[in-house]
Amino acid sequence: MIILGIESSCDETAAAVYTDDGLQSNVIASQTIHEQYGGVVPELASRAHHKTIWATVEQSLDEAELDIDDIDAVAVTQGPGLIGALLVGVCFSKGLALARDIPLIGVNHMDAHIYANFIDEKPAYPFVALTVSGGHTQLVHVQNEFDHVLLGRTRDDAAGEAFDKIGKILGLPYPAGPLMDEKARQGDPHFHDFPQSMLNHQFEFSFSGLKTSALYYLQEKDDKKAFLDDHLHDVCASVSHAITEVLVKKLKKAIEHTGVNTVVLAGGVSANTMLRKKARKMTENSGVSLHIPKLEYCTDNAAMIAITGYLKAKKGEYSDLSMKPFASL
Numbered sequence: 001m002i003i004l005g006i007e008s009s010c011d012e013t014a015a016a017v018y019t020d021d022g023l024q025s026n027v028i029a030s031q032t033i034h035e036q037y038g039g040v041v042p043e044l045a046s047r048a049h050h051k052t053i054w055a056t057v058e059q060s061l062d063e064a065e066l067d068i069d070d071i072d073a074v075a076v077t078q079g080p081g082l083i084g085a086l087l088v089g090v091c092f093s094k095g096l097a098l099a100r101d102i103p104l105i106g107v108n109h110m111d112a113h114i115y116a117n118f119i120d121e122k123p124a125y126p127f128v129a130l131t132v133s134g135g136h137t138q139l140v141h142v143q144n145e146f147d148h149v150l151l152g153r154t155r156d157d158a159a160g161e162a163f164d165k166i167g168k169i170l171g172l173p174y175p176a177g178p179l180m181d182e183k184a185r186q187g188d189p190h191f192h193d194f195p196q197s198m199l200n201h202q203f204e205f206s207f208s209g210l211k212t213s214a215l216y217y218l219q220e221k222d223d224k225k226a227f228l229d230d231h232l233h234d235v236c237a238s239v240s241h242a243i244t245e246v247l248v249k250k251l252k253k254a255i256e257h258t259g260v261n262t263v264v265l266a267g268g269v270s271a272n273t274m275l276r277k278k279a280r281k282m283t284e285n286s287g288v289s290l291h292i293p294k295l296e297y298c299t300d301n302a303a304m305i306a307i308t309g310y311l312k313a314k315k316g317e318y319s320d321l322s323m324k325p326f327a328s329l
């Protein structure tokens, strides 16, 4: 079985090939055009996907040393994501399916973040997934393959969104998450106590209060620039501490609540150094095995779409050509 995976939900145009022998290629064309606007501009994202999708697919086939005629099925992100961006991937994939007479597989992007953990490892079911990205923060009880129960999610901003928005307040360019991570590594996480919200709620999250708290904290400084020149690293570390403490404390609760012996991290924020470290510390010597994808499979990629498509194809779960993208799938 040879699956071509295509991802175009936000600002990465990506294609990958997954076969019975594992991942054969993983190509990502990141759109840099959004940097100057401080966030993703949906219309520009759609246009950039349209421009690069064919070259990205061709490169993924070249790297896998395969021809388009070798593909058995095409898997594509159906949602959630930006509707115009999703449309490019879905229409391209439908065209390919129709022209080559191969099946189409619609993939949920958030599910795919979870199954990215299966590219290199085989986490045992049942497990709890902490799915933390730019648009979502969820705790999911994965009872079996594609058998998911949502335990809780954020009421407002996602964890990645909190990193990005607070980073913007600190003057960092978009997306600020990876930069905040880099700076936090040299800072003091206890420099300032930012609020750790909703700890008394079981599995729900809220990060918008933290953003406001960071904004007020900076506004109170007489000379903001001088303060940040001296303490940007410390503020990044303290904000990262507040976010990751909440995530790991709730993950621990979810493990206790469900009684699982396995947990996985998923989504862009699972690339975060402090989160990875804290999750390792929380699970070590606890009998719970922890899986975290390689860095390149944490943020948006098509390898996760291809493997999820592969698992669906194995179950015979195909979509028909009337499949539509859904922004809020």
Ligand code: KG4
Residues within 6 Å of the ligand: 010, 132, 133, 134, 135, 136, 159, 160, 161, 163, 164, 175, 176, 177, 178, 181, 267, 268, 269, 271, 272, 273, 298, 299, 300
């Ligand atoms: O999963 P992803 O690539 O896209 C979505 O599905 O949203 O996640 C992107 C998010 C962005 O908010 C980005 O700032 C954040 O993940 N992110 C990080 C790190 N790498 C990416 N946040 C904190 N630390 C990182 N190392």
Ligand code: ZN
Residues within 6 Å of the ligand: 109, 113, 133, 134, 267, 268, 299, 300
């Ligand atoms: Zn994502």
